[in-house]
Amino acid sequence: MAGTVNQSFPGKVDGCLAAPAPWLFALRCMVCGEPAARGRDLCIPCHIALPWQGPACRRCALPLPQPGECGHCLQSPPPLGEVHAVFDYAFPVDRLLPRLKFHRDFAAGRVLTQCMADRMAALPLPDAVIPIPLHRARLRGRGYDQALELARPLARALGIPLLEHALARRKTTRAQSRLDANARQRNLRDAFHVDAKRPLPAHVVLVDDVMTTGATLHAAARVLHQAGVQRIDGWVCARVA
Template identity: 70%
Template sequence: MTPPVNLSQPPKVDGACRAPLRWLFALHCMVCGEAGQDGRDLCRACCAALPWQGPACLCCALPLPSPDTCGACLQKPPPVTQAHAVFDYAFPLDRLLPRLKFHRDFASGRVLAQAMADHCAPLTQPDALLPLPLHRGRLRRRGYDQALELARPLARALDLPLATDLLERAKSTSAQSRLEADARQRNLRGAFRVIPSVSLPAHIVLVDDVMTTGATLHAAARVLLAAGAQRVDAWVCARVA
C-alpha cells in the first residue's frame, strides 16, 4: 500500500535533483521575460535600461546637473536632511511600482528593494529604517503596506534595524496624487503621530515607494523631529520630476 503524502512538509530533494530543480524554477525578467541575472527577476539589459536617477538635489532628490542643493531647498530647507531616490519615475518604473502598490506583485517589490539596497549602501547609514505607515483603514482594504514591502528586504540587505512601532498614521487622508501642492500640505496636517512611550533613534530614514512633492515625507519628518529625533532622511524608490 502506498503511504500517504504529507503535504505539510516539503519533499526532500537529493543532490542529483537539485540542478534540474534550479533550472525548473529559474528566475525570469519581469520586464522582457528573458532569463534573470545575478539572482534577480531582471535581466542585465533591462536592469541597465531602468531609469536610474542621475545627479540630484541632496535635499529633495530633484535632478540637477551635479549633486548639490537646489535653490528652493537653500531658500527653504526641508525637514529631511537628505533625500535619495534610486530611479526617476519613468518607464518601466511607472509600471513596476503600481504593480507592487495596487496588485500585490511582491516580485516587483523584491527587485526594487534590491536596487534600493545597491544604491543606498554607500550612504550614511541610520540607526533605523522606518517605512512610511499607511492608515489602518487603507491597510485593511489593501491588505499590505508597499513601503514595508520595500523596507523589510532593504533593512535585511543593509543589516539595519527595521522600526515599525515608532510612527502611525493618525488620520485617513485623501490620496495626495489627486491634490495640488497647497492642498497636499493641508491634507497632511495632523496625519502622523509618534506612538506614545517610544524612544526614538537619533537618526531615522523614512522609506517610501514614490516621492512627488515630498509633502508626506516632510509631514512625517516634522513629527519625528518634534518628538526628539535628531536627523531624518528619506530613501525612496522613485522620484517624480
C-alpha cells in the same frame, strides 16, 4: 532585447513539474521576458537600462546638472536632512511600483528593493529605518503597505533595525495623488503621530515608494523632529520630477 548576455539559465529541473517551486517563476526577466540574471528577476540589459537617477539635489532628490542643493531647498530648507531616490519615476519603474502597490506583485518589490539596497549601502547609514505608514483603513482594504514591503527587506539587507510601528497615521487622509500641493499640505497636517512608548534613535531614515511633492515625507519628518529625533533622511524608490 537580446537575451544572449546571460548563459546561466538552468537546464533540466529534477523531479515532477506538477507543483513547481515558486522560484521557477522568477527565472524570466519581469520587464522583457528573457532569461534573468542569476538570483535576480531582471536580465542584465534591462537592469542597466533602468531609469537610475543621476545627479540630484541632496535635500529633495530633484535632478540637477551636478550634485548639490537646488535653489528652492537653499531658500526654504526642508525638514529632511537628505533625500535619496534610486530611480526617476519612468519606465519600467512606473510599471513595477504599481504592480507591487495594487497587484501584490512581490517579485516586482524584490527587484526594486535589491536596487535600493545596492544604492543605499554607499550612504551614511542611519540608526533605524521607518516606513511611511499607510492609514489603517486603507491597509485593511489593500492588505499590505508598499512602503513597509520595501523598507523591511531593505533594512534586513543593510543590517539596520526596522521601526515598523514608530509612526502611525492619525486620521484618514484623502488620496494624495488627486490633490494639488496646497491641498496636500492641509490634508497631511497632523496626519502622523509618533509612538511615544518607544524611545527613538538620533538618526532615522524614512522609506517610501514614490516621492512627488515631498509633502508626505515632510509631514512625517516634522513629527519625528518634535519627538526629538535629530536627523531624518528620506530614501525613496522613485522621484517624480
